[in-house]
Amino acid sequence: xxxxxxxxxxxxxxxxxxxxxxxxxxxxxxxxxxxxxxxxxxxxxxxxxxxxxxxxxxxxxxxxxxxxxxxxxxxxxxxxxxxxxxxxxxxxxxxxxxxxxxxxxxxxxxxxxxxxxxxxxxxxxxxxxxxxxxxxxxxxxxxxxxxxxxxxxxxxxxxxxxxxxxxxxxxxxxxxxxxxxxxxxxxxxxxxxxxxxxxxxxxxxxxxxxxxxxxxxxxxxxxxxxxxxxxx
Numbered sequence: 688x689x690x691x692x693x694x695x696x697x698x699x700x701x702x703x704x705x706x707x708x709x710x711x712x713x714x715x716x717x718x719x720x721x722x723x724x725x726x727x728x729x730x731x732x733x734x735x736x737x738x739x740x741x742x743x744x745x746x747x748x749x750x751x752x753x754x755x756x757x758x759x760x761x762x763x764x765x766x767x768x769x770x771x772x773x774x775x776x777x778x779x780x781x782x783x784x785x786x787x788x789x790x791x792x793x794x795x796x797x798x799x800x801x802x803x804x805x806x807x808x809x810x811x812x813x814x815x816x817x818x819x820x821x822x823x824x825x826x827x828x829x830x831x832x833x834x835x836x837x838x839x840x841x842x843x844x845x846x847x848x849x850x851x852x853x854x855x856x857x858x859x860x861x862x863x864x865x866x867x868x869x870x871x872x873x874x875x876x877x878x879x880x881x882x883x884x885x886x887x888x889x890x891x892x893x894x895x896x897x898x899x900x901x902x903x904x905x906x907x908x909x910x911x912x913x914x915x916x917x918x919x
Contacts, residue, residue, distance in 0.1 A: 689707065689713060689714060689715050689716055690714075690715040690716075691715070691716055691717045692715050692716065692717035692718035692745075693717065693718075694717065694718060694719050697723075698718065698719075698721075698723050698724040698727035698728070699727075700714065700715060700727070700728060700731055700733055700745065701714060701715055703731060703732055703733060703747040703894070703898070704894065706746070706747045706748070706749070711748045711749070712746040712747050712748030712749065713744065713745075713746055714733060714745045714746060714747050715733075715744075715745045716741075716742045716743060716744050716745070717742055717743060718743055718745070719743075720735060720743065720804060720805065720808035721808075721811075722811060722812055722815055722817065725808065725812060725817075725837075726812075726817060726837075726839065728745060729837055729839055729844050729905075730839060730901075730905045731747070731901075732747050732751070732876075732897060732898065732901050733745050733746065733747045734746055734747075734844070734846075734878065735805065736800050737800065737802070738800055738802065739802050748878065748879060749893065749894035749897070750891035750892055750893055750894070750897075751876070751878070751891065751892055751893075751894065751897040752876075752877040752878060752879055752880045752881065752884060752889055752890070752891050753874050753875065753876055753877060753889060753890070753891075753892055753897065753900070754864065754874065754875040754877060754884060754887060754888055754889035754890075755873065755874055755888075755900075756868045756872065756873050756874065758888035758889070758890065759864060759865075759868055759887060759888045760887065760888045761861055761865070761887070762886060765857060765858075765861050765886075765887075768854055768857065768858060768861075769858065769861060769862070772854075772858055773825075773826050774823050774824060774825055774826075774831070774855065774858060774918070775823070775824040775916060775918050776821065776822070776823055776824075776858065776859060776862045776863070776916065776917040776918045777821070777822045777824065777915055777916050777917070778819060778820070778821055778822075778863075778913040778914060778915065778916075778917065779813065779819055779820055779913055779915075780820075780822055780915065781820065781822050781830060781833070782809075782810060782813040782818070782819070782820040782835065783806075783810055784822075784830060784833075785820040785821075785822060785830075785833035785834070785835050785849070786801065786806050786809055786810065786820070786835050786847075787806065788830070788833065788849040788851070789801055789833070789834075789835065789846075789847035789848065789849045790802075790805075790806060790847075791849070801847065809835065809846070812837060813835075817837055817838070817839070818835060818836065818837045818838075818846075819835065819836065819837070819838060819913060820833055820834070820835040821833055821834050821835070821859050821862075821863045821917070822859070823852075823855040823856075823858055823859045825852065830851070831850070831851045831852040831855045832848070832849060832850045832851060832852060832855025832856045832858070832859050833848065833849060833856075833859055834846075834847065834848035834849075834856065834859050834860060834863065835847060835848075838867075838872075838911060839904075839905050840904060840905050840906065840907055840908055840909045841871060841872055841873045841874070841903070841904040841905070841907045841909045842872065842873065842874045842875070842876060842900075842901065842904035842905055843867055843872050843874075843875045843876070844875075844876045844878075845875055845876060845877055845878070848860065856883070857883075860883075860884075860887065861887070862917045862918065863917065864887060866914075866917055867911075870909070870911045871909050871911075872904075872909070872911075873900070873903070873904050873907075874900055874901075874904050875889070876901075877889050
């Protein structure tokens with residue numbers, strides 16, 4: 688059994704060590720998607736993931752896929768793309784459109800975990816300067832890729848990305864990760880394993896190490912001024 692979180696109480700979560708092994712990381716249900724609940728959750732390494740047919744479900748899987756600043760690297764192919772590409776990479780110019788595009792079902796999927804309720808919750812976080820989007824624009828000014836997530840002090844919690852053109856999501860992440868680490872971010876939380884993140888140096892770590900890194904990163908104050916454009 689998992690805990691049911693009461694909406695009329697202050698945000699609270701059980702210890703993440705109590706998360707289920709199967710399905711991996713399922714921790715609790717209920718609660719709200721208000722800024723207070725979401726920031727409390729992310730500080731604890733917990734995130735919402737559910738669909739329209741279920742209540743709000745909260746997860747904290749282990750092992751955890753993370754990209755540490757000291758392990759970040761840009762491969763030769765990515766650097767070549769960055770030199771030759773004529774796209775523009777921006778920050779927070781089209782948050783609503785980015786999360787909408789991320790919510791669209793992939794070719795092999797029928798549904799989406801980014802519900803309308805989730806979209807509105809992260810849009811509110813963006814209005815409060817907590818969540819951020821990164822956009823990729825082609826020379827014609829069309830949005831062809833992007834990602835969004837949350838920054839809490841020295842950690843960025845990646846949530847989702849989309850791509851409408853070859854290499855657009857790769858370029859978005861390359862420019863943005865380079866920017867974040869140059870500003871003092873120590874870790875990007877990628878949540879679950881993906882080959883896309885592994886090519887930049889991300890790897891899976893045990894829960895105990897993740898908690899230690901998370902505790903430091905979320906309590907070490909860092910203010911980032913996000914530029915309108917990451918490219919010239």
